């Protein structure tokens with residue numbers, strides 16, 4: 001690890017350990033705690049989404065034809081564009097972590113900005129999709145008013161309930177990610193990070209990859225089953 | 227802070243003497259309300275939690291007394307059917323979500339865990355404070371439901387009733403959702419603290435069992451609570467938007483709700499009991515003055531309970547799931563009794579030939595063993611399919627879970643309070659009145675809840691405000707027991723309050739226990755230890771000698787023959 005090597009070589013510009021909280025014995029211990037804490041948080045996130053995945057599985061097993069027909073109503077092209085956008089943002093986020101480890105200040109700022117831009121673009125595309133669905137009446141169960149209304153009213157509705165619940169919750173996580181990365185950007189402009197201390201960039205990066213990963217599952221499950 | 231010796235090094239003899247420490251204790255090192263509002267000290271946060279949960283316990287307790295009073299006679303006694311529904315719902319919701327779940331981990335655990343580990347604080351002090359504020363927010367939302375339209379769904383919020391009733395389900399479930407995050411934060415903090423902050427020399431198998439129990443509890447908190455979170459979020463979306471996951475009118479499935487809910491709430495009963503088991507292990511060992519019997523089995527069984535607890539949720543739906551599923555869940559339910567049984571046998575084996583002193587905490591610990599055993603064994607009647615069809619949704623279930631939750635968790639909580647009280651506030655309490663309160667609580671508890679087993683087996687359904695006249699005799703017995711129990715709890719509170727005003731100053735180690743929290747002053751200084759504590763076997767009490775003049779137990783000078791303590795089995 002670059003950071004550890006630097007640390008043991010003595011004071012880099014920021015290695016005066018002003019960032020170390022009093023109750024940790026070493027900076028490494030603090031880093032390990034933050035990392036473990038973030039992984040545990042990610043576990044709770046996975047379980048949080050798992051409820052929706054289970055509901056998806058139950059409804060799909062009960063009414064496979066509804067899922068096939070309703071998924072066809074989603075815009076696969078926009079979904080695919082969003083997948084590419086998020087994959088790109090994962091790349092820039094990973095790059096941001098690397099920049100912070102290497103002390104590349106400008107690269108860090110650039111990568112964080114690109115990640116935020118990608119996240120905003122993702123939400124933009126999502127917004128277009130939502131507006132479209134709204135227009136067509138492809139809404140969740142109680143509001144469903146699409147073309148199938150009349151015969152299989154509630155059934156197509158349950159697909160869109162799952163669709164809105166899953167993508168909506170995911171979008172909330174994207175928004176939280178934008179806030180977190182924005183905070184990183186602010187701190188990196190202030191020059192808070194260095195090879196001796198980049199923990200926040202690292203753990204927010206972990207979070208961001210999870211948010212992307214959830215989408216990697218959502219895209220085929222929702223868009224490609226049709 | 228001061229010493230540079232590695233923590234396992236033995237300090238010179240005079241360092242053991244608990245001389246009055248020059249550093250001010252955590253209660254006095256800063257003053258003023260703001261020093262509490264912004265505190266990051268795990269001890270102060272623990273104390274704030276303690277005040278919060280005890281307030282919740284008082285509210286829930288008053289409601290319990292009202293519920294029991296209503297049941298003195300069939301049909302209306304003091305309230306109508308609707309008021310009754312609101313009353314038992316809020317009683318259950320407050321007791322579960324505001325009191326029992328945070329009681330031992332967030333209040334006692336917060337205070338004790340870092341000190342037992344020899345650490346200065348938990349890994350994430352800010353998150354710790356956030357978890358307390360989330361608790362307050364959650365409590366406000368939950369209790370606001372009472373002021374709005376009340377809450378009459380039962381603490382389980384079963385659909386479809388919870389999506390159609392006009393009581394304040396959204397406010398209450400939002401409250402519980404927030405409380406869930408509070409619980410998750412505590413869990414993440416404890417796992418990270420135990421993993422990262424253990425001092426040199428404290429290997430996993432030299433950790434006190436209370437830490438093992440908090441650790442396994444934290445795992446459940448982290449893994450189960452998010453599922454409750456998403457469930458309640460969907461329930462809110464169901465009520466507010468009609469999203470149709472659980473509403474059969476919209477193609478949803480109410481039994482899916484029950485699965486989601488119990489996937490959290492069965493593990494949650496182990497969130498309630500595992501920390502209690504940890505407390506009991508400390509108390510039984512300390513007051514038998516002998517190492518806990520079968521230490522490793524105690525560790526493994528805590529983890530086993532945490533794990534198996536995830537596999538049995540279906541036993542709450544024996545009447546609404548398929549026969550096949552019911553058989554499987556029944557079999558899995560029985561498997562939980564194996565690690566639970568191991569614990570009970572090991573406590574008993576520790577008592578055997580121990581030199582038992584019947585202090586107040588020990589009285590509560592012994593009550594725990596008896597009451598928990600009754601609660602666990604009656605769980606087997608409920609886990610067996612043929613008997614559960616008869617007993618499901620009757621007072622038998624009510625008696626079962628009160629034996630485990632009140633007879634188990636609450637008794638352990640009070641026992642733990644008496645045990646650590648000197649450490650928390652630096653004051654001793656009256657042993658005489660403490661024991662009397664335990665006796666009254668023990669008698670009152672059985673007087674209240676034992677008749678409910680009989681009521682239930684004779685068919686008295688739970689959650690009804692009216693009943694057939696033939697049940698009245700047992701209901702009257704149960705209600706009078708509840709009043710007696712109430713007196714015991716009030717006496718117990720009085721003993722604590724009296725000790726705060728009038729109690730004798732507590733020495734550092736009044737019980738002669740070997741875990742680290744007794745190696746620092748009572749109450750501890752801001753950073754817990756002035757000198758790094760020495761890690762030894764947590765149950766090796768033979769080294770400690772009572773000093774008659776101070777009432778303090780002090781470690782004898784080091785003798786090399788001592789075992790290294792990695793193996794504590796007797």
Ligand code: HEM
Pocket residue numbers: 382495496498499541542559560562563566601602603605606608609610614617618619623626627630631634635
């Ligand atoms: C050997 C251990 C246990 C077994 C076999 C067991 C079994 C059961 C079963 C089968 C039920 C469902 C009864 C029904 O609704 O028909 C039940 C209910 C319940 N149990 Fe246990 N249990 C055990 C331990 C515990 C513990 C340790 C706690 C809490 C600290 C607990 C709390 C509850 C609660 C709160 C309910 C009622 C839930 C409701 O409101 O419907 N149980 N138990």
Ligand SMILES: [Cu+2]
Pocket residue numbers: 491492495538539541542
């Ligand atoms: Cu259960």
